[in-house]
Amino acid sequence: xxxxxxxxxxxxxxxxxxxxxxxxxxxxxxxxxxxxxxxxxxxxxxxxxxxxxxxxxxxxxxxxxxxxxxxxxxxxxxxxxxxxxxxxxxxxxxxxxxxxxxxxxxxxxxxxxxxxxxxxxxxxxxxxxxxxxxxxxxxxxxxxxxxxxxxxxxxxxxxxxxxxxx
Numbered sequence: 001x002x003x004x005x006x007x008x009x010x011x012x013x014x015x016x017x018x019x020x021x022x023x024x025x026x027x028x029x030x031x032x033x034x035x036x037x038x039x040x041x042x043x044x045x046x047x048x049x050x051x052x053x054x055x056x057x058x059x060x061x062x063x064x065x066x067x068x069x070x071x072x073x074x075x076x077x078x079x080x081x082x083x084x085x086x087x088x089x090x091x092x093x094x095x096x097x098x099x100x101x102x103x104x105x106x107x108x109x110x111x112x113x114x115x116x117x118x119x120x121x122x123x124x125x126x127x128x129x130x131x132x133x134x135x136x137x138x139x140x141x142x143x144x145x146x147x148x149x150x151x152x153x154x155x156x157x158x159x160x161x162x163x164x165x166x
Contacts, residue, residue, distance in 0.1 A: 001047075008048055012055045020063065030142045033060075034109055037075070038101045039150050041082045042093055053079045066116065074112045078105050095151055102147045106140045 019032050033056045040049045057072030064071060082101060090097040 004048065005051060008051055009055065012052060012059075016056070016059045030139065030146065031106075031109070032146065033075070034078075034105050035102060035143050035147045035150065037078060038082065038098060038105055038147060039154075041079070041086055041101070042098060043154065049079065067120075070116055074109060077112070078108060081105075081108065095148070095155075098147055098151050099144060102143055103140065106143055110136055110139075 015032050015036065019030075033052075036052065037049075037056075040052055053075045054072070057075040060071035060075075061068045082105060085101065085104070086097075090100065
């Protein structure tokens with residue numbers, strides 16, 4: 001188990017490094033942690049999921065202009081909501097389940113950021129988050145494409161997945 005934790009921590013830091021160096025400098029904003037959250041919810045055990053959620057939340061909070069703990073809270077709420085949806089509504093590991101969960105997780109993440117912006121506005125604190133419909137749609141579309149690629153690669157290596165059912 002210690003070997004799994006160390007490997008996942010290295011992957012977490014690598015994805016974080018990629019997201020802040022490569023992805024943040026592009027015109028299309030891509031948040032790989034939202035796609036990885038859905039992927040881990042579908043295909044990983046809870047200890048690894050919690051490691052990624054807590055690690056991503058803390059790393060985002062360390063390098064974000066938002067108040068400390070906001071990303072950690074948002075990621076934990078997304079984890080709890082995604083887990084609930086997977087246990088009670090989407091019981092099969094299908095492509096459509098992953099697409100729906102990516103749409104829900106991205107939408108809820110952006111809604112929480114907008115609510116945080118409104119809340120910070122009450123205290124006369126500026127928020128770096130700017131609501132832009134074209135940016136939102138491009139982020140959701142790019143996350144869906146990356147999620148589809150991750151699902152296809154996983155389907156290639158395993159036969160437990162289904163392409164057509166929820």
